[in-house]
Amino acid sequence: MRTLELIAYHVKLMLPYIGTQPMGDVCNDSLEDFKLDRLDDGVKNATINRSLEVVRTVMNRAARVWREDGRPWLSAPPLIEMLDEAAQKREPYPLSWSEQAQLLPHLPSLNADMLEFSLNTGTRDENVCGLRWEWEVEVPELQRSVFVIPPEFYKTNRKHVLIPNDTAWHIVQRHRGRHDEFVFVYRRERTVHKDRPPAMEFHRVGTMNNTAFQEARTSAKLPKFRIHDARHTFGQRLRDAGVSEEDRALLLGHAIEGMPQHYATATVARLVEAANCVKKSADRTTLLRVVNG
Missing domain, CATH: 1.10.443 (hpI Integrase; Chain A)
Known part of the structure; x- marks a missing residue:
């Protein structure tokens, strides 16, 4: 993701699921309902992973970059598991x-x-x-x-x-x-x-x-x-x-x-x-x- 618009789009998708949770409580289990709902909507694993990558990046930065009074926001980033994209990968379809x-x-x-x-x-x-x-x-x-x-x-x-x-x-x-x-x-x-x-x-x-x-x-x-x-x-x-x-x-x-x-x-x-x-x-x-x- 290269633009703020795309990042904002993924953040908005996640807010109903983790928007009210303290950052320290967000973990892989917190995202299960999000994954299941998106799959039920027919969204592919690769697309879901783009949203999960935003969460993972935010949590990693909270643990390793962002600080308050010299202390990181999180002691350690949680493990955010990606879905298997290869299992759903389709062959290219070039147009005639x-x-x-x-x-x-x-x-x-x-x-x-x-x-x-x-x-x-x-x-x-x-x-x-x-x-x-x-x-x-x-x-x-x-x-x-x-x-x-x-x-x-x-x-x-x-x-x-x-x-x-x-x-x-x-x-x-x-x-x-x-x-x-x-x-x-x-x-x-x-x-x-x-x-x-x-x-x-x-x-x-x-x-x-x-x-x-x-x-x-x-x-x-x-x-x-x-x-x-x-x-x-x-x-x-x-x-x-x-x-x-x-x-x-x-x-x-x-x-x-x-x-x-x-x-x-x-x-x-x-x-x-x-x-x-x-x-x-x-x-x-x-x-x-x-x-x-």
């Missing part, structure tokens, strides 16, 4: 081109743009939703920009240079000027007095995995497709198009020893060309899905 064409029309325009951006950059949900204009770096020779995501906002805790291909770049341009901070934003529309000022404010999108996505996935009859599969789709299409392993790693932001964190213009140009190769994989991806059933 026909499935992509089937899914996108079921999404509202903003959601469709964000998903298509991820399909063309391999960008994770949090980095799409939290993409900021301040990270944009112009490359005048190419008449476009890249986005340099800081380490504190990237999963591998290192800088990542996000290279938009032509499709992703056109999406960025459509959203330019809507908000000073975030690329992808939404606002609730008035149901009455629609013309009355002031206009409703724009807000950052919390996650692409929202009700609109769930309903679109159901309507398109693609229940196996998850938001993170957009990243798998981009990676597979790069492979299908014959993009080298090194360039795939650079585009996807894989942490590999010796990988540069900033690229020369010639490298950016090569990577833009490589990212545009996903379009060439259209026939191959569809054929593979047919062969594999």
Whole structure:
């Protein structure tokens, strides 16, 4: 978890279960009802663990970092057991081109743009939703920009240079000027007095995995497709198009020893060309899905 918004979200989930307990009384048993209720709601182990990790981090800091009059808040952190994620792990489900064409029309325009951006950059949900204009770096020779995501906002805790291909770049341009901070934003529309000022404010999108996505996935009859599969789709299409392993790693932001964190213009140009190769994989991806059933 890289943002205060996400941490706050998980804290709110936990408050009904441990919010009234003294910190010293919080333990693994205190969280059993939370785990069971979330499982009953159909939430996966990995998602539940993200909340448990927040609790574990808070308790560890209370025992090892935070102090009052020189004494730690807790004498020792309690053991917070994680749920088994491997037991529920599903195989990736990269979209075929026909499935992509089937899914996108079921999404509202903003959601469709964000998903298509991820399909063309391999960008994770949090980095799409939290993409900021301040990270944009112009490359005048190419008449476009890249986005340099800081380490504190990237999963591998290192800088990542996000290279938009032509499709992703056109999406960025459509959203330019809507908000000073975030690329992808939404606002609730008035149901009455629609013309009355002031206009409703724009807000950052919390996650692409929202009700609109769930309903679109159901309507398109693609229940196996998850938001993170957009990243798998981009990676597979790069492979299908014959993009080298090194360039795939650079585009996807894989942490590999010796990988540069900033690229020369010639490298950016090569990577833009490589990212545009996903379009060439259209026939191959569809054929593979047919062969594999």
